[in-house]
Amino acid sequence: MRKAVAILSILLFILALHATSYAYSGNIVVDGKVVNYNVPDITITIDGNKFDTGNNPPLILDGNTIVPLRSIGQGLGASVNWDGSTQTITVTKGKVFKFFIGKNYATVDGNKVQLPAPARLINNNTSYVPMRFLFESLGYDVKWIGDKYLIQVTSKVTVPPTSSNVNITDFSSSYANGKYTITVKADGPLTYKQGTINDSSGVRLYFDFSNAINAVTNKQISINQGGLNMAYIGQNQLQPAITRLVVSMTTSLPYTITQSQDKKEFDISFNIGNNSSSSNNGPLIYIDPGHGGSDPGAIGVGGIHEANIALAIGLKLKTLLDNGGFRTMISRTTDTYVGLYDRPDQANNAGADAFVSIHCDAFDSPSANGTTVLYYPNGYNGDTRDEKTFAQIIHDNLMKEINTTDRGLSERPKLVVLNQTKMVAVLVETGFVTSPTDAQLLTDDNFQWKIAQGIYNGLVQYFTELKNGTIKSTIS
Numbered sequence: 001m002r003k004a005v006a007i008l009s010i011l012l013f014i015l016a017l018h019a020t021s022y023a024y025s026g027n028i029v030v031d032g033k034v035v036n037y038n039v040p041d042i043t044i045t046i047d048g049n050k051f052d053t054g055n056n057p058p059l060i061l062d063g064n065t066i067v068p069l070r071s072i073g074q075g076l077g078a079s080v081n082w083d084g085s086t087q088t089i090t091v092t093k094g095k096v097f098k099f100f101i102g103k104n105y106a107t108v109d110g111n112k113v114q115l116p117a118p119a120r121l122i123n124n125n126t127s128y129v130p131m132r133f134l135f136e137s138l139g140y141d142v143k144w145i146g147d148k149y150l151i152q153v154t155s156k157v158t159v160p161p162t163s164s165n166v167n168i169t170d171f172s173s174s175y176a177n178g179k180y181t182i183t184v185k186a187d188g189p190l191t192y193k194q195g196t197i198n199d200s201s202g203v204r205l206y207f208d209f210s211n212a213i214n215a216v217t218n219k220q221i222s223i224n225q226g227g228l229n230m231a232y233i234g235q236n237q238l239q240p241a242i243t244r245l246v247v248s249m250t251t252s253l254p255y256t257i258t259q260s261q262d263k264k265e266f267d268i269s270f271n272i273g274n275n276s277s278s279s280n281n282g283p284l285i286y287i288d289p290g291h292g293g294s295d296p297g298a299i300g301v302g303g304i305h306e307a308n309i310a311l312a313i314g315l316k317l318k319t320l321l322d323n324g325g326f327r328t329m330i331s332r333t334t335d336t337y338v339g340l341y342d343r344p345d346q347a348n349n350a351g352a353d354a355f356v357s358i359h360c361d362a363f364d365s366p367s368a369n370g371t372t373v374l375y376y377p378n379g380y381n382g383d384t385r386d387e388k389t390f391a392q393i394i395h396d397n398l399m400k401e402i403n404t405t406d407r408g409l410s411e412r413p414k415l416v417v418l419n420q421t422k423m424v425a426v427l428v429e430t431g432f433v434t435s436p437t438d439a440q441l442l443t444d445d446n447f448q449w450k451i452a453q454g455i456y457n458g459l460v461q462y463f464t465e466l467k468n469g470t471i472k473s474t475i476s
């Protein structure tokens with residue numbers, strides 16, 4: 001045994017030549033036997049602070065790091081009692097731990113637990129036990145940083161009690177009236193965080209349900225319609241428990257989330273149309289995301305570009321219209337420059353039924369905010385279009401979806417996209433990129449969907465009323 005310790009000591013010495021200090025070396029008495037000890041000094045830190053065990057430093061014996069029981073136990077708030085007659089040390093902190101000198105087991109509340117090395121009596125007066133077992137018993141996490149001879153001890157992160165977890169009991173889907181709905185049910189209220197992953201394989205929406213244990217067996221639903229690929233659910237993490245719902249789709253689709261009053265049911269619905277395979281034959285809408293490429297438009301809070309926001313909203317509007325049976329054209333699908341006159345020209349040449357230009361406002365003062373719908377004045381310069389009715393319907397439907405400041409309608413005879421177009425046209429100033437509150441909304445994916453949804457609803461109403469004969473596209 002002595003030889004083994006000596007060889008180990010030499011080995012550790014060679015391995016740790018760079019270590020700085022050997023304050024504790026020479027002969028020590030281990031369980032009554034003299035041992036030559038020559039190992040670099042070992043440091044203990046507890047939550048980053050050095051913990052000094054005084055004249056009884058941590059030791060490495062037979063490859064096991066052992067630490068003085070009393071100074072550490074008491075330092076960490078346990079009571080420590082030594083019974084010399086039975087060579088037993090009792091440590092109490094929540095549970096009762098008993099260590100026995102020379103024995104490689106302990107008892108925890110009376111139950112025997114194996115130790116990696118026996119409890120030792122050093123220099124005939126100080127009991128030592130394996131460091132990891134002791135710190136973990138007292139509610140700490142331990143890391144041994146070998147190259148620094150450092151025992152790094154940290155308070156355990158408290159995990160929420162498992163009783164606060166809910167069980168996910170149902171994962172299902174349904175389809176009705178063009179709406180595809182994915183449902184998650186639990187035996188308690190569901191709370192969640194959501195996110196989106198975009199990569200070459202498409203778009204994945206995910207919802208992380210907090211403190212939720214996944215208890216369903218059907219973990220995957222194949223959808224494969226209207227751009228929706230599949231949905232699946234699984235345990236993402238156990239402590240704390242997080243169950244993740246993922247919906248994968250080929251492109252970003254609009255959705256609505258509803259939860260029951262008691263929050264035990266979570267529904268996400270996608271409007272994928274009645275028959276996504278048949279080609280659209282509805283009115284032709286020309287969507288015009290403003291600016292682009294070398295023309296970023298207004299630059300707002302945090303350097304955001306009007307052109308990028310307009311494009312994001314325009315593409316969402318296109319998705320809604322495509323799924324809703326409309327035919328669509330769009331002036332750009334990427335951040336590219338399109339000439340100002342090219343936009344109305346394209347719409348005119350294609351015989352579009354309506355023209356929707358999407359922009360953001362800007363002003364010197366950050367206090368200016370809100371949403372405005374611009375249109376060409378009825379009858380101006382002999383124009384025969386009923387622009388005001390169209391603008392009013394778009395405006396009213398848009399403001400039902402969003403709660404920005406309502407700046408109403410505004411007549412703009414000089415705007416090219418309004419005076420060169422031959423069909424009904426609006427220019428929607430969705431919000432001010434220079435307003436901190438508007439800017440935050442405008443860059444939010446969900447808010448962009450709401451704007452698109454509002455404009456979409458307006459277009460649906462306009463063309464329904466046109467068909468019903470309750471309105472006309474021209475003034476008479």
Ligand SMILES: [Zn+2]
Binds near residue numbers: 298359
């Ligand atoms: Zn603009």
